[in-house]
Amino acid sequence: MRKQMISILTALALFVGGYASLAGIGGTSTVEAAQAVSSFKDVPASHWASSAIYSAVEKGYFKGYADGTFKPGLPVTKAEMASILARLNDQPELPTAEPNHFTDVPEWAKNGVSTAIAKGFIHPSSYKDKLGAQAALERGEMAEWLTQGLSVVDSDYGQALSDVTNTVIPAKEYFTGKLADSQKNAVAVALGTGLMSVANDKTFGVNRTTTRAEVAVLLSRYASVAKTKPADLQGLNELRQVGLTGTNLGVIAPRYQKPGPEKFSESYDYSKITGDFSKIRNQELVTVTNYADLKIKNWIVVNPYVEGNARSIYYDIFVEEKNKPLRGAYYSFSEFDISIKKSMTQLQGGSLINSPTINTLTSPSTSAFRDYGAKHINDFLGPKGVFTVRNPSYWGSGLLHFDKELRPGIFITVKDGTIYRVIPN
Known part of the structure; x- marks a missing residue:
């Protein structure tokens, strides 16, 4: 019985390291975080996202796995991302949030999803009864969540989401007609604020999944943009002016x-x-x-x-x-x-x-x-x-x-x- 209990606890630890504690459940001290990052087998100092990963672990957004890895290339699910966003303490909440009607959110993520809704990242009205909580979060939807969150921080970001409706978006999918109307505005604001960028092939990659390392970087960028007035972002100003008038x-x-x-x-x-x-x-x-x-x-x-x-x-x-x-x-x-x-x-x-x-x-x-x-x-x-x-x-x-x-x-x-x-x- 004791061996069975140990086995269960080990499995739970792996689960928490890879999923539930993505949202920082349990907390992590600065010293522990520094030690964890420095010991991740798969995050050397030369890793392109090492500093962002360190910061994210320090703030309690992520933990490593029991085998000493961080798994920076592992895709992040919608439930995981919602739980991470729920931990952003500087993010204000809406006066009145939409009700959480999702029926597919696992028990460990329910509070996180509800909080992410309250903080304006997720709009349940944009979905039916299911969030697709266990599916990997794609970049197009990530852009929607993050830009919706910005509109709660500063209403002018919300106005920007409207202003760019008819803009020219600097991404290949826009020019080739492969960017869905439902995601154009969010992609434009994500690019205009510097939150997200196009890849070497010039695509935004709305259908590409988002990895743990990428999320760590996005969290750092989000914190920076949230402290910046929209009017101070030239790229966003250009996109807004082109959207409203046709020229920058x-x-x-x-x-x-x-x-x-x-x-x-x-x-x-x-x-x-x-x-x-x-x-x-x-x-x-x-x-x-x-x-x-x-x-x-x-x-x-x-x-x-x-x-x-x-x-x-x-x-x-x-x-x-x-x-x-x-x-x-x-x-x-x-x-x-x-x-x-x-x-x-x-x-x-x-x-x-x-x-x-x-x-x-x-x-x-x-x-x-x-x-x-x-x-x-x-x-x-x-x-x-x-x-x-x-x-x-x-x-x-x-x-x-x-x-x-x-x-x-x-x-x-x-x-x-x-x-x-x-x-x-």
């Missing part, structure tokens, strides 16, 4: 503004002038030539002269380090919807808008642009540069100039008479 111009090139009435003659109808790109986004434009009807879906501006966090969140998609435009220009990338009336060549398409900035002639030439899966003009061209489809949608590449000798102003007219006019002030 105001973030990357704020000198470009609508000119005042003094720039026009008294006879000019200044009421037609707007500096709000949303007023011309997805509207039929007046074109120089009559080969096709044209709309601009999005306009992305990239400053190639800055480093680190000052870089546009779209930098890696469109720009290569070795290339710098002449005379201090910024890069300009526009996404076009074109409706060809009869037939049109590439050169004829390039004549639709007479602007070095909003340029329909060429697409970005970087290898990264192709890796992200964004649409290139060459995808729609056949022999002799003739468009093979009547309704191509692709990204054009131009330059945003500040030098007055190089036509720095942007002048676009909508068929309803609205004029988008901005200049560098």
Whole structure:
């Protein structure tokens, strides 16, 4: 009987080490945590997540296994992650939380799941009766949980989740149409805050599982982002502005503004002038030539002269380090919807808008642009540069100039008479 009891206790210890104590049940002192991490057989000091794992163990979010390992590559289940999130002491709770109606949560995780709901990470209304508690948590759902948690910390993060509905998301799945609408907003905010990033293959990996090591890193990032005001995150600001207006111009090139009435003659109808790109986004434009009807879906501006966090969140998609435009220009990338009336060549398409900035002639030439899966003009061209489809949608590449000798102003007219006019002030 005694041997049987010891066997049961040993099995329970393994279970607690791998599951229940993922949420910190039982507690761990700082000294014990340091000793545990330093002795993990599979977490050498050179491990990419060693410091995050140390921190997570120190805070009681994780424990190791009885065999002296941490198992950093082991996937984390939804029940485990909910229990971990429940242990975030700095996370506020909602005034009124949704009821926990899940029927598939194991007994050891019920309190953790209920607390994660109370803290806003999990919205039961987004599920039916089952959480899928024992299934491995995928990155798309992880993005949802973490960004929902941020919206409880600061309501402006919740507003950001709404603002990015129509944004351009710097992940391959967005450009290839493989990012579900239900997860677009969360993925955008996760990327914009720096909580999560794309892999080397440029994918966000919404269906990839999340490992224990990755969760340790995410917890550290979450704590940092939760202490940061959304307005202080340039990448998030870009995604929000593109979502709301169609361009990140105001973030990357704020000198470009609508000119005042003094720039026009008294006879000019200044009421037609707007500096709000949303007023011309997805509207039929007046074109120089009559080969096709044209709309601009999005306009992305990239400053190639800055480093680190000052870089546009779209930098890696469109720009290569070795290339710098002449005379201090910024890069300009526009996404076009074109409706060809009869037939049109590439050169004829390039004549639709007479602007070095909003340029329909060429697409970005970087290898990264192709890796992200964004649409290139060459995808729609056949022999002799003739468009093979009547309704191509692709990204054009131009330059945003500040030098007055190089036509720095942007002048676009909508068929309803609205004029988008901005200049560098």
